[in-house]
Amino acid sequence: MRVPSEQASPALDGPPSGSGTAGGSDLDPSGGLPGLACLGLSLASFLSLSLLGPSLVQPPLGGSGAPWTFHVDPPPGPVLGLLVAGILLAGLGLALCFRAVSRGWSPRPGRLLAAGVLLAAAFSLTPPVGSSDHLNYAAYGHMVVSGLDPYVTTASDLVGSPYGRAVQEWRETPSIYGPLVTGVQALAALGGGDSPRLTVLLLSLVNGLAFVLTGLILYLRTRDEKARLRAVLLWSVNPLLLFHLVSGSHNDVLGVAAAVGALALFTAGTGNLWRAFGAGAAVGAAVAIKFPAGIVGGGPAWRLFTGRRFGELAALFGGAGLVVAVAYGLAGPHALDRVREAADSISLANPWHLVAGRDGGVLGLDLPRGLVSAGSLALMALLLWLLARALPEADPVLTVSASLVLAWLFAASYALPWYDGLGWALLAFLPWSRFDWCMLARTVALSLAYLPARDPRLAGLPDGLHWLVTGLRATVMPFVLASVLALLVWCCLRRPRPAPAL
Numbered sequence: 001m002r003v004p005s006e007q008a009s010p011a012l013d014g015p016p017s018g019s020g021t022a023g024g025s026d027l028d029p030s031g032g033l034p035g036l037a038c039l040g041l042s043l044a045s046f047l048s049l050s051l052l053g054p055s056l057v058q059p060p061l062g063g064s065g066a067p068w069t070f071h072v073d074p075p076p077g078p079v080l081g082l083l084v085a086g087i088l089l090a091g092l093g094l095a096l097c098f099r100a101v102s103r104g105w106s107p108r109p110g111r112l113l114a115a116g117v118l119l120a121a122a123f124s125l126t127p128p129v130g131s132s133d134h135l136n137y138a139a140y141g142h143m144v145v146s147g148l149d150p151y152v153t154t155a156s157d158l159v160g161s162p163y164g165r166a167v168q169e170w171r172e173t174p175s176i177y178g179p180l181v182t183g184v185q186a187l188a189a190l191g192g193g194d195s196p197r198l199t200v201l202l203l204s205l206v207n208g209l210a211f212v213l214t215g216l217i218l219y220l221r222t223r224d225e226k227a228r229l230r231a232v233l234l235w236s237v238n239p240l241l242l243f244h245l246v247s248g249s250h251n252d253v254l255g256v257a258a259a260v261g262a263l264a265l266f267t268a269g270t271g272n273l274w275r276a277f278g279a280g281a282a283v284g285a286a287v288a289i290k291f292p293a294g295i296v297g298g299g300p301a302w303r304l305f306t307g308r309r310f311g312e313l314a315a316l317f318g319g320a321g322l323v324v325a326v327a328y329g330l331a332g333p334h335a336l337d338r339v340r341e342a343a344d345s346i347s348l349a350n351p352w353h354l355v356a357g358r359d360g361g362v363l364g365l366d367l368p369r370g371l372v373s374a375g376s377l378a379l380m381a382l383l384l385w386l387l388a389r390a391l392p393e394a395d396p397v398l399t400v401s402a403s404l405v406l407a408w409l410f411a412a413s414y415a416l417p418w419y420d421g422l423g424w425a426l427l428a429f430l431p432w433s434r435f436d437w438c439m440l441a442r443t444v445a446l447s448l449a450y451l452p453a454r455d456p457r458l459a460g461l462p463d464g465l466h467w468l469v470t471g472l473r474a475t476v477m478p479f480v481l482a483s484v485l486a487l488l489v490w491c492c493l494r495r496p497r498p499a500p501a502l
Helices: 029-051 076-102 109-124 133-145 162-166 179-192 196-220 225-236 239-247 252-266 273-289 291-306 310-331 333-342 369-390 396-411 417-427 435-449 467-494
Strands: none
Touching: 029 076, 029 109, 029 239, 076 225, 076 239, 076 435, 109 196, 109 225, 109 239, 133 162, 133 179, 133 196, 162 196, 179 196, 179 252, 179 273, 179 310, 196 225, 196 239, 196 252, 225 417, 239 252, 239 417, 239 435, 252 273, 252 291, 252 396, 252 417, 273 291, 273 310, 291 310, 291 396, 291 417, 310 333, 369 396, 369 467, 396 417, 396 435, 396 467, 417 435, 435 467
16 A cells, blocks of 8 residues: 555544554543543433433333333433533543544553443443334334234334334334344344333343444454554444444444444455355345445455455355345345335435425425435545545555445435444544544534434423424534535545555
8 A cells, every 4th residue: 555645643643653552551641531531421421311211312111120210200401401411521522532542642442441341231221312213123023023014014003002102203104124123123022022111121232232242343353452442432432322322222233233243354364255255244234234334345345356356256245145135035125115215315414404305405495305316326426436535544445345334424315323333333443534533523413413313292392492403403403514524525635545556
């Protein structure tokens, strides 16, 4: 690979060569320790939201027992205060840690990893917060156990079932999730019996294990202490990810785990048909969990194609195709219908909502959905080209996969904060760079846009706070996230890197 001609800025692109003491002491505690303190306060805020019981951000589960919580019945104001504080402290803490690492701070990553495991366990054992999606997951699993098809059945069809009564949003919406996720949901519902509360606990435990497994893969794939510290900070003790993926119990973390596993397996060696087949099977699993997660397979496919290793390329596609064919064959091809419908949606906080979507968009241009879809694909292609040239040098497989993921995240017309987990995981494979700051700005902004990610009427949001949806989320945040998109492009153009020569 060729080294960029422009020297990286330490403050933006990570620690200078040779700085720090691997696995050693804190060389710059003035930046690192305050950063860890902010991360701790952020995590305490998020955990408090789980422990306080049903509230604006926590839909009631009904019944008693695990997942455990108190029943304080907190008013919306303090709940929102804790949520905003947790998000802002997380952003500040990560920024301080990034800055401290660039100045040579090097805490022991193993200790932080252990703390991340304990935090994931704590969030898994408390009720999910932030949205009510976990109630939909439980209902879809109950449908399978009851002999119903979750891709055509809705919660309103579960007459007299505690699962049907528990669902708050998307009551008329069949499952949009992949067959492997549906299988996990069914197993949880089988173990939960007639108790949605117990089913939610089992789903949370599975998500927590997936989060821990992803962190372990990112940590163990290298013996370099600096790389391990980066992986732990970006993933295992990242409060934004612990809140959205573990405390929020979103099944996106399952797709991330499969995607990370695929890349880790593929980059562990070369010239092995079975390794390529296994990596392909993991990519297929990612597709069968949540369709966009499968784009990480672009990195391995590009490497094998350009290297003319067509036998391994066939094995890669064979593994992926086999898993996808079996999964969707068992579920039925109609399982893809909702995925196609969701691809045309425009979320309120997305930059595309400036020109299309609800009420014609913020600017009232009301572009046709077809034009938005085409524009999104064109933007993704442009960002892919820019990112592939500008991301920090690493294994070309990881660079291409990270470019694909980041291009998709920033170009898609539908975005929610927990989608960013895949972007954080792919960045953890790469060296420090200014793109970490772009991702941090995006996830903080998206998190603030969804205060909370629930229907305000069902959540009990007071009338005086509806501006959080109509004003902040639907009007202000599209401009903010468009600015973050512009920042990403600026970062790409500021220091373009020639494509690596293989």
